Amino acid sequence: MSSLVPLLEIITTGVADLKSAEKKNNTLVPDLSAPFHPASEAFRADPVAAESAAKIVAAATQLVATLSPPVEGLYALAAAGAFKAAALRVCHESNVTEILREAGPEGLHAKEIAQKNGLEEKKIARFLRLLASNHIYEEVRPDVFRNNRLSSLLDSGKSSADVIANPKTKHDNTKGPGVFLSHHLDEVSHSAAYTWENVSNPKIGHSYEANQCPLSTYLGREVSFWEHMAEPGQEFRRKRFDLAMKGVQAMQPTTAVLDSLDWDKLPKGSTIVDVGGGIGSYMVPLVENFPDLKYVVQDLPESIENAEAFWGEKDPKAIADQTVSLEAHSFFEPQPERDVGVFFMKSIIHDWSDANCKKILTHLRKAAGKDTKLVLAESIIPYACRMPEEAEADSKDCVPGSILKQAPAPLLPNSLTAPMVLLADIVMLIGLSGQERTFDHMQELLLGAGWKVDEVRRPGAARVMYSFYIASPI
Numbered sequence: 001m002s003s004l005v006p007l008l009e010i011i012t013t014g015v016a017d018l019k020s021a022e023k024k025n026n027t028l029v030p031d032l033s034a035p036f037h038p039a040s041e042a043f044r045a046d047p048v049a050a051e052s053a054a055k056i057v058a059a060a061t062q063l064v065a066t067l068s069p070p071v072e073g074l075y076a077l078a079a080a081g082a083f084k085a086a087a088l089r090v091c092h093e094s095n096v097t098e099i100l101r102e103a104g105p106e107g108l109h110a111k112e113i114a115q116k117n118g119l120e121e122k123k124i125a126r127f128l129r130l131l132a133s134n135h136i137y138e139e140v141r142p143d144v145f146r147n148n149r150l151s152s153l154l155d156s157g158k159s160s161a162d163v164i165a166n167p168k169t170k171h172d173n174t175k176g177p178g179v180f181l182s183h184h185l186d187e188v189s190h191s192a193a194y195t196w197e198n199v200s201n202p203k204i205g206h207s208y209e210a211n212q213c214p215l216s217t218y219l220g221r222e223v224s225f226w227e228h229m230a231e232p233g234q235e236f237r238r239k240r241f242d243l244a245m246k247g248v249q250a251m252q253p254t255t256a257v258l259d260s261l262d263w264d265k266l267p268k269g270s271t272i273v274d275v276g277g278g279i280g281s282y283m284v285p286l287v288e289n290f291p292d293l294k295y296v297v298q299d300l301p302e303s304i305e306n307a308e309a310f311w312g313e314k315d316p317k318a319i320a321d322q323t324v325s326l327e328a329h330s331f332f333e334p335q336p337e338r339d340v341g342v343f344f345m346k347s348i349i350h351d352w353s354d355a356n357c358k359k360i361l362t363h364l365r366k367a368a369g370k371d372t373k374l375v376l377a378e379s380i381i382p383y384a385c386r387m388p389e390e391a392e393a394d395s396k397d398c399v400p401g402s403i404l405k406q407a408p409a410p411l412l413p414n415s416l417t418a419p420m421v422l423l424a425d426i427v428m429l430i431g432l433s434g435q436e437r438t439f440d441h442m443q444e445l446l447l448g449a450g451w452k453v454d455e456v457r458r459p460g461a462a463r464v465m466y467s468f469y470i471a472s473p474i
Helices: 004-025 038-045 047-067 070-079 081-093 096-103 110-117 121-132 160-165 178-192 195-199 214-219 225-229 235-251 254-259 281-289 301-314 316-320 354-367 389-394 419-432 439-448
Strands: 138-141 144-146 271-274 294-299 324-328 342-346 373-378 451-457 467-473
Touching: 004 038, 004 047, 038 047, 047 070, 070 081, 081 096, 081 121, 081 178, 096 110, 096 144, 096 160, 110 121, 110 144, 110 160, 121 138, 121 144, 178 214, 178 235, 178 419, 195 214, 214 225, 214 419, 225 235, 254 281, 271 281, 281 294, 281 342, 294 301, 301 316, 301 324, 316 324, 354 439, 354 451, 373 439, 439 451, 439 467
Parallel strands: 271 294, 271 342, 294 324, 342 373
Antiparallel strands: 138 144, 373 467, 451 467
């Protein structure tokens, strides 16, 4: 019973904190039976409530692992994940959520669902029952199902008749995670099934080349994700991936960039280069708040064409007066010669192997002046073991901000920060031979390319998975 009592105390204390926050902030903890609405997440704006909720989830998960029969626990927590993903994909791609939204709170019988989406009714019921038993959808009467908080996240917002008739445009002009999940449950899940075959292959198992990842093994040929997306016949998947990435960006507020550096301390006219910046959306808050700086958005020609359209609509004056310049450039090539105040990169390093990252970072180092700063927006992988947090924080060698906050014992020390980042790390391995990195790994990588980490900053905004590394040339 040694761990059960403190785990129960964490849950009890957390629930009390949530109730206090409800009263103080006039917010409500979400109702699992109600369809999702953004307002239901308002309670997390209170840092105490957000941390309490995270601790409750961590403690409850640890209780499940502790008290489940070992074989059942191992199976339910890990081995059965593929079956849940399969059931979720069937329901998502066959538009069950849209059908149930139209049915309302009374729900709909599997037979009627099948009449609309064309699948076999008993199979639909079985998939829905597995998901409902894991709190995705609800079974309100035998074989009658309705949406709940989690299943409603799959909703495109369009009519079921529309998405059934036009599956390739289902995700066009939509918001929410539905398009990302469609991508994840397709090529990512397929590739994940071949991970063992990939890593145990004596020829490529130790490789970090992008065309020798589990995705390549699934496809049966040495081709990278980007090469595969450019192939004939993959137009729908490429479009879906692009929409998914836009959705992910929309869930990560661009205003977080304002906290990444003391931008107001840069000399007037300093040049900021957004390396691999896509359309340059992360420069928008900087342009709006620091118009006396100069901004260069760099990416490949196709992305720069999209950037021209984006800035032409968003802020044509910034282009006209050259506050913002758009530049076609590969970060695997040497940087143009110019005085650069800051090189900024968001979610670039995690796409690539250490060897490729060193090439990118070395090009930036060679173009840097003595006062140039490098800002990287990347996730930090937390260790699953407990670290000597206080001793390290007091060390003169400790980089400010590099010590991740740990959950109190007996919780896993990384349980408040790890779940999504660790999953993202394996997704990067499977699809790109990329990786999220621990602070120690990133520091070593930067040092090898001539950069020293000065500080790590963590955005205060909710739902931001990344931190900001600030580095200077050695």
